[in-house]
Amino acid sequence: MAAVLALGLAACGQDSEGGSEERDSGEEGGGTIGIAMPTRSSERWIADGDNMVSQFEEAGYDTDLQYGEDQIETQISQVENMIAQGVDLLVIAAIDGASLGNVLQQAADAEIPVVSYDRLLLESENVDCYATFDNEQVGRLQAQYIVDSLGLEDGEEGPFNVELFAGSADDNNTRYFFQGAMSVLQPYLDGGQLVVRSGQTELNELTTERWSGSEAQDRMDDVLTADYRGERVDAVLSPYDGISLGVIAALKSVGYGTEAQPLPVVTGQDAELASVQSIIAGEQTQTVYKDIRLLAAQAVAMSEALLGGEECEANDTETYDNGVKVVPSYLLEPVSIDAENVQLLVEEGYYTEADLAG
Numbered sequence: 001m002a003a004v005l006a007l008g009l010a011a012c013g014q015d016s017e018g019g020s021e022e023r024d025s026g027e028e029g030g031g032t033i034g035i036a037m038p039t040r041s042s043e044r045w046i047a048d049g050d051n052m053v054s055q056f057e058e059a060g061y062d063t064d065l066q067y068g069e070d071q072i073e074t075q076i077s078q079v080e081n082m083i084a085q086g087v088d089l090l091v092i093a094a095i096d097g098a099s100l101g102n103v104l105q106q107a108a109d110a111e112i113p114v115v116s117y118d119r120l121l122l123e124s125e126n127v128d129c130y131a132t133f134d135n136e137q138v139g140r141l142q143a144q145y146i147v148d149s150l151g152l153e154d155g156e157e158g159p160f161n162v163e164l165f166a167g168s169a170d171d172n173n174t175r176y177f178f179q180g181a182m183s184v185l186q187p188y189l190d191g192g193q194l195v196v197r198s199g200q201t202e203l204n205e206l207t208t209e210r211w212s213g214s215e216a217q218d219r220m221d222d223v224l225t226a227d228y229r230g231e232r233v234d235a236v237l238s239p240y241d242g243i244s245l246g247v248i249a250a251l252k253s254v255g256y257g258t259e260a261q262p263l264p265v266v267t268g269q270d271a272e273l274a275s276v277q278s279i280i281a282g283e284q285t286q287t288v289y290k291d292i293r294l295l296a297a298q299a300v301a302m303s304e305a306l307l308g309g310e311e312c313e314a315n316d317t318e319t320y321d322n323g324v325k326v327v328p329s330y331l332l333e334p335v336s337i338d339a340e341n342v343q344l345l346v347e348e349g350y351y352t353e354a355d356l357a358g
Contacts, residue, residue, distance in 0.1 A: 032062040033303060034082035036092045038119075039070045042211070042242060044270045044292060045093070048118070051296035052091060059300055061088075070210050072099045079103045083110055089303050091115045096170040097122040097322075113306040116327060117299055120172040123323045129312035130320055130329040131298040133290045135173045139180025139239070141336040142267040145286045146235045147184060149265045150194075158193045160234040163223055165216055165247065166206035167239045172322075177239045177269075178203050185237070194235075197227040213246030220250035228254075235265040241275035244268035244284050257283065271337055271345060277358050279339055289335045289345065298330050 033056050037049045045067070053063045064082055068075030075095050082090060083106050090107055092114060094100055101124045107114055108126040116130040147153060150160050162185070167174035188194040189201070200206060200223075208216050216238070224233070233251065238244040244266050248257075256263045268275050268287035278284040302312035314328035321327075337344065345351045 030060055031088035031307065032064060032086070034079070034085075034087035034090045035063055035065045036075055036079050036082070036090065036094075037065065037067045038075070038093050038095045039210075040067050041070065042270075043272050048093065048292050048296065051293050052299060055296050055300045056303070059304065068095050070095055072096050076100065076103050080106065083107055083112060086110075087112060089113045089115065089307055091117050091299050091303065092121060093117040094119050094121055097172045098170070100124070113303075115299055115302050115306070115312075118173070118295065120320055120322055120327065122172060125324045127322060127325070127327050128306055129302050129314065130327045131295055131302055132173075132320075132329060132331060133295065133334050134331040135176035136180035136183075138269055138288050138290075138334045139177040139182075140184050141288050141334060142177075142237060142239065142269070142286065143181040143184035145267055145336055145338070146237060146265055147188065149285065150235060152188050152193055156193070158234075159195045160193065161197050161228075161231060162194045162235040162237065163198060163220070163233060164196060164201060164206050164237045165208060165219070165239060165243055166203055167243075168209055168211050169204070169207040171211070174207060174239070175203065178206070181237055181239075197231060198223045208243055211240050211242055213242040213249075215246070216243040217246035217250045220247045221253070224250060224254050232261075233264045236267070238267050239269055241268040241270050241272040241284070241287055244275060244287075245278065248278070248283055269334075271350070273351065273355060276337070276342060276345060276351065276356060279337070279342060280356060282339070286336060286338045289337045289350070290332070291348065291350065293350075294332055298332065302330070 035052050037045050040046055049065050053065055056063050066078040072095050080103055090112055097119055100121060104124040104126040113128045114126060116127050118132050120130055121127045150156055166178050236247050238247055247266055251263055255261050263283055265285045268284055271287045271289040275284050275287050305312045312328055314330050316329040316331050320329045346353055
């Protein structure tokens with residue numbers, strides 16, 4: 001966490017509108033990078049922004065970091081202003097990946113390259129490259145954790161009751177997380193070892209607007225009331241830590257979390273501190289750790305390549321079709337975290353022992 005705090009201090013030169021302090025134009029690198037992030041409501045996006053500011057400025061660039069606060073029109077306006085102010089390159093984590101087509105055309109007309117960050121920018125040819133994690137692998141890790149915890153590969157027949165949650169419908173990653181998870185779970189659903197008592201198994205039934213924990217809590221409340229009177233939930237596929245905590249709150253409200261009625265397996269993503277502490281406390285079961293310091297470094301490397309007139313490094317040139325083009329992508333590897341290996345987060349300097357202790 002010392003690294004995170006240092007990164008936070010590096011961002012303190014920005015005002016509330018996201019501008020950076022003046023920098024000597026003679027430094028290595030040079031130019032201004034516009035960074036558009038979706039929201040401050042999730043700790044991971046704050047850390048993403050701070051990491052990029054720190055790493056871009058270390059490479060000699062000015063930065064203009066803006067948060068759209070989950071308001072699409074706000075993010076469009078912010079990016080338009082960055083273009084008008086003459087930024088040299090844009091890094092964008094979109095609120096709605098399909099909403100920025102016009103503004104991306106403005107960037108192209110101004111010859112400003114665009115790096116899509118974590119969430120794929122859709123329906124535009126004006127996206128140069130994409131830095132993200134292996135999103136299908138995230139879903140596979142979550143689903144495999146459920147399979148392993150319930151002993152399904154070891155012959156346990158159940159049937160076990162599972163409920164499924166998905167991310168925001170306007171986030172392209174939602175589809176990849178879900179596809180990855182279902183590639184693991186579907187055979188057990190087909191074979192009857194897993195049962196979704198709510199009957200809600202299609203992606204459009206499972207999405208959670210803006211990844212909202214409170215919306216997830218409300219939906220879990222409804223599912224418990226309608227489908228689990230006298231029945232036990234054995235596992236919940238949750239794609240994100242904020243959703244996981246909402247699900248757990250709903251479960252605890254009807255008596256789960258006691259010796260007589262233990263909480264089910266609950267997955268998650270992003271290794272947010274509150275969820276890591278929940279795992280240590282024996283509530284949330286698993287999360288997927290994505291070292292966003294490495295993601296920021298990849299975005300910087302891609303940006304420097306583009307500004308130098310070169311192609312970005314990519315390790316996937318087939319998967320991420322945005323509806324107009326296949327965007328050259330670099331996928332980083334996620335890691336499954338539970339109580340057994342949570343110390344990895346300390347060993348890699350992501351958190352300290354004091355952070356985990358609360």
